[in-house]
Amino acid sequence: MSAVTPAVLFDRHEALLNRAIEAIHTREYWSPYSENLKKYPEELVKSAPEDFKALCNQHFELEGPATTKKITGERSPYGLDLGTSYDQPDMGQLVDVMHSLIPQWRDAGPKGRVGVCMEILQRLNDMSPLMGHAVMHTSGQGFMMAFQAGAPHAQDRALEAVVYGWDAMNAVPATARWNKPQGKMDPLVMDKKFTIVPRGVAVVIGCSTFPTWNTYPGLFASLVTGNPVIVKPHPAAILPAALTVKVAQEVLKEAGLDPQIVSLAVDTLEEPVAKDLVMNPKVKVIDYTGSSVFGNWIEQNALHAKVFTEKAGVNSIIVDSVSDLKAVTRNLAFTLSLYSGQMCTTTQAIYVPKSGIDTPEGKVSFDEFAQALATATSKFLGDNDRACMVLGAIQSEATAKRIDECRSLGEIVLDSESRIHAQFPDARIRTPLILKVDGKDQATYSEERFGPISFLIATESTEDSMRLAKEVLDEQGAITLGVYSTSDAVLDQAEELAMDVKVALSCNLDGGVFVNQSAAFSDFHATGGNPAANACLSDAAFLVNRFVVVQSRRHV
Template sequence: MSNTSPAALFERHQELLNRAVEAIHTREYWSPYSENLKKYNEEAVKSAPADFKALCDSHFAIEGVTGVKKITGERSPYGFDLGISYDQPDMNALVDEMHAALPQWRDVGAKGRVGVCMEILHRLNELSPLMAYTVMHTSGQGFMMAFQAGAPHAQDRALEAVAYGWDAMKGIPETARWNKPQGKMDPLVMDKQFHIVPRGVALVVGCSTFPTWNTYPGLFASLVTGNPVIVKPHPTAILPAALTVKVAREVLKEVGLNPTLVSLVPDTVAEPVTKALALNPKVKVIDFTGSSAFGNWLEDNARHARVFTEKAGVNSIIVDSVSDLKAVTRNLAFTLSLYSGQMCTTTQAIYVPKDGINTPEGKVSFDEFAQALATATSKFLSDNDRACMVLGAIQSDATFQRIDECRKLGALVLDSETRQHPEFPEARICTPLILKVDGKDKAVYSEERFGPISFVIATESTEDSMRLAREVINEEGAITLGVYSTSDAVLQQAEELAMDVKVALSCNLDGGVFVNQSAAFSDFHATGGNPAANASLTDTAFLVNRFVVVQSRRHV
């Protein structure tokens, strides 16, 4: 066993921590974990494919875990079964054990917890080449996206949560001398102590499409504030969570803490366990990413816990006028193609006036804009190898079936077609489906259609586009809103709209930044102010609601 202590880990990582705290206050570009694969250990990069294959068709054992049943069923969207089994522990006994371990983790103190969390992240970063393959073959993301989003970008978001947690906790003094003057009488003097006390056992419910990026903020936010954490991954994306939990437990054990403070509870689609875990009265914090139906159920029923949800929404773009039509449609083509639209930030509704938009070359009609978008998308995906890399694979049967079901919802602008992956012939790969609909057909485009499905919506005017976007986002929520306009007045109206419906706004993106991308330490992912999410990744509120301050006082 190592002699390293939590306090020593804090000292080891303090310089990085200080830089992270600075970044959350400036919101400038900063990324501590490299997204360049060449920056990682060469042997780790070379061995990653074989290391992934070695995990397949075997039992994933986590030291100290005894299962009451074996969980299996993961299948790569690239066309093969992973064949991995996991132990599902006795859930009630686990929650009791984690609850009993909470005082130990609480008493480590803020510095010690920060040190442990940052050491876990350091080791996860070293594991990034392998993590890329586990994310690729559970989510269906293309390899480079799986590496970047599944490893360094997810770690960035985790460190962001740790930085916010440290910033909040260090602002609370441990002790204070309270001295109140009494005029001619002796002053009232008291000594006060302030204890940061975690709420209880935390539950993080992962999603299938971003099994680390969407899991890490809640995991590290709860852990750094003193709450033991149960990671309940999506049944089709267990492996990245299992690797994460294993690393966390190794670090905890090395510093003499109970590894059970971070635990994995896998389940299957046929026999889910999330409701039972969420309703356990000792579970006091819940993070969830997924459907609105289940997110709403958690908010309505797990009232004993603080519940943080990211749910469904209808992300929108308003097109008023453009300065470069080709640049705009190229940008949107990438947005609609990236990971086959299986992102909570991908645009679904594109509002365009019926009488067209202004460009430097003259008026472009509604139909001409729709066709330009289709042409740009087809051209972008014309090289099959590049297309497969960008599109990735369709994660679930439901998303795959939805593409076909949606074909009848509007006039075809661009039909979705299947592609064959050069390395994985059984991979489920589909290009975007783009449909034209009228603004009056609100029922068609105001429901989230998850996957590579989008609608170009004919509106009466830009003002009408804003009205419809406002209504849909107020009713259904959204995480992203985009606007294209050469008019300062229209851009200002869009700013007002974004504030009114509480959604992140992107203006005139026509280069290397895309509306569905979110950068840690600078972009707030979701606002928590509309139905798509009740929390933001990551802000102060995401952290401070995970602990309470208990004070004691006595006369001197």
């Protein structure tokens, strides 16, 4: 008999669950998992680098169907081969196994599934220092960002999904007695039972730049609602997903459940398996993060499944006037530099009137603003050690090539340069490229150029900036929109624009909050209302489409 049951796990974490429910309804600041590395056991923090190295050049063991071959090939953007290998099962057999596990996971019930999910998250949090190194050496993020975004912040987003799932499932009563009066006749009385039933096998397709942060919401949203989950990581970032699946399998097994309820599917860039997976008719839920090309293909072809996608967009900022030019350019310098612009939230298009902007010191011309931003960015990256920590490494060689290709798209305000990392001399590190273009050159700046590439767009006026931004956002979508203005009327116009194009708006950020950062339990990430993403992380709609309610009724 199992030493622990899913119900026991629910009781263990119920207090945290209730606090998280409160958080999603108030949207105030709250985070259950500390982003402060010093809050974690010192011995785990110290041993994490060696624990990571111990996973390299080894075979990673997980539960799963018979292996067809072993997959390897991860290479750190910091210049070293991981050498870790993973089993690749037959994808059709894997889906069949997962499908056979649906009744068992369904019958664990909402409480049981919540308990299991929260225990998985607790154990993932315990291994956060190790996860930081795994995310760093697959994504290229600097260690502190890899630790925070890849571990506690990702866990925050996962718990948020679990809580929204619990909220949605808990709103449905398990039973009801239906008593309909009939006047002088005996009433009609029935007992009704309502069961949360998962849609089927779920597949989560991860990305290389945020292998946990972008994977966890879909993984835990499907899992908590009863769908066995296949995690299909990007071939360049398998290790963080494998560590996650291993923890999930350990918890499931200890709870008396089949560990394969969460399984790993790996592939290579040369022989991808994602299309075969998502087109299997038993796959009923798909989460995808990545390029618009494949995301659109999934949406158009996987009609048998509920599909949740986050794709490419053109994140934008409109500059009208500022109250503190130095503070604004410092904020933007950090925004453009953080993880070398390899975030789905990083600004690419910055609209500024040709006539300049108003500041307390007087009018600042378009060229003066451009120079101020270039100077602020150069100054911010002046210390090489700090620059390397903030920039991280370029995840893909294709992104590094894109920087070179984009130099000819406009007048260079700040050129991208290579940096040498003190600890990892072979790291692929680049500083931001900032270009000046005219507002009429819409074809140049209206396409996402992934990486540390941004455009200062000279417009006829703030009104023209709003118009151009709307055209681009209507067509391409975005995750973030920013505005700088000392005018309440302009800020109101920007809010109207944000509602029209359905994108999150940030106003006058000039301190410690940046447009490309998103806080779980408070910020909704994406809206699901524009071409950049068809779903929001996380809201009720992200959860309720992952299950159905099946009722059974009988006369009393």
